[in-house]
Amino acid sequence: MVAPSTTEPGSRSLKQLVLGRKDVQDLSDNEQELPPDLMTVNMGPSHPAMHGTVRIVLTVDGERIVAGDVQPGYLHRCFEKESEHATYTQVFPYTDRLNYVSPMINNCGWAMAVEKLMGLTGHIPRRAEYIRVIVSEMSRMTDHLTCIGASAMELGAFTAFLYFLKCREWLYELLEKVSGARLTHSYVRIGGVGKDLPENFHADLTLCLDQIVKIMVEVEGLLNNNKIFRDRMAGIGAMTKEDAIATGCVGPIARSAGVDYDVRKDYPYSVYPELEFDVPVGTTGDCYDRYLVRIEELKQCIRILRQCLQQIPDGPVMADDPRVALPPKAATYNTIESMIRHFKHIMDGIKVPAGEAYAFVEGGNGELGFYIVADGTGRPYKAYVRSPSFVHLSTAAQLIHGHLIADVVPIFGMINMIGGECDK
């Protein structure tokens, strides 16, 4: 009987060429086991679980990750280069597009950095400060709602995702009423905010918060003790307190590992000293603690917002300082001095005295800072953003080490890498 294979010494079958191995029947006994070599797998840049676009080159031993090279940069839009060519006010739309799930906090951070350079810190009208805190906390809520909702969905809990995105939509609707735009608000100005809160804002926000509290009870019931959710989250991607500090982690990720650091408490800014709230701190530093910290922060946000609504004073929303405030429209159209000032303000930008400053706020993901070097003109000489997502992403390779490929999904979800902020 003639063997069907016509392989002669020296020639190779198509299968051998493609697979680079012999046919099964040609293998010796110990060769028939699976190849022990490490394998390289590309995850991303366009992968449903990679929030935004990031590529990980995984080296896997079977299903277990032995090395991961995380490569950001697919969403790089030259924030710093563009900012150097824009006036200080024109940078606000760029900051909206950094962390696009909580743009208001970025707006506030940029405004505070410029105000620090101009010596305006502490001279912002109190109503404007309260409005900034209100919109910042609403933004923090949208950030956490998105993070938890999307992560839950990636683990199969679609209901939680829909519930939380509905909540986020209510907040977006309110922010749209406030600023005029649903996502890219550009609402904050240097020296205050763009305009006062809309009518019925107090009632709308109170109603919205009451609804969110109810939804959160349901979602916590769905997730907190859900066996699948806990199995996928608990003990995954854990980080020690020392590692969290040394790798520069901040915000919910550092706090879940036991680092008691919140810019709002440790370096208080705006009117946060007048508000009562707690900073939740975790113990294990794994994905489940990151989830719990974010859930608790949502509750603290609601607490802050309720206090703000009670305490917010009446008054102007823009500092009465001709360096930063536009002249009133009536004066602009009727007096030549105001018209010239308006023109110079728009065309040349706000004149910021030469110097440098680093101002930081507690963003959705932690310390979000802007480092500005000013040269006395209307445009920043250098504008650097200290984006927490970038720092957190740099720890990802270490966090996924030793875990399964499937664990990359919850780890990435809970790092909450926002492409726009990470890639600048």
Next chain:
Amino acid sequence: MSSKVLDALKAVHGGAIDSLETQHGDAIAWIKRDHLLAVATWLKNDPAMAFDAPVFVTCIDRLDWKPQDVPPGPQVYPATAGWSDDGTKARFEVVYQLRSTTHRYRLRLKCAVPEHDARVPSLAMLWPAFNWQERETYDMYGIQFEGHPDLRRIYLYEEFVGYPLRKDYPKEQRQPLVRRDDLPINPIKSPAAGHGGHR
């Protein structure tokens, strides 16, 4: 609070310091390049300093630095550090921002770096967060971090020519990764760039 750090730094590492300043409440210490690693190690390990948390690394390109409306005075702005005798300023300043979790200190280290010798010691071994941030600074400004474990471009692709955040890199410059023959070739306009033109 921040002056405490500067005083201690002056007392212990007086010889390593070019100058000290405070701007808008931020403490800034200019360190000589050769001493940067020693000073940084001390800042991290000394219990009275304990700068355990890294914040950011970046660089300032002072190529066309012409500050306006600076009040006249004897001091050359920004600081006396980095100026050579002929009145020219070192082109780059590498900036390290540090934070101490125990003492809540904040400190900015600066290191003047001339263009022809654009290198500084890497601090990535002391603070792992600086690994990526030094890569970013290298990617954007072309600063060589000596002793960095893995100095590669991070945002841009390996084939990219030049360093985009340098002041002589034109904002309009395009470098598509995939060559498009229907687009005009757009060479770097400034002769000072010197990093080659369009691929």
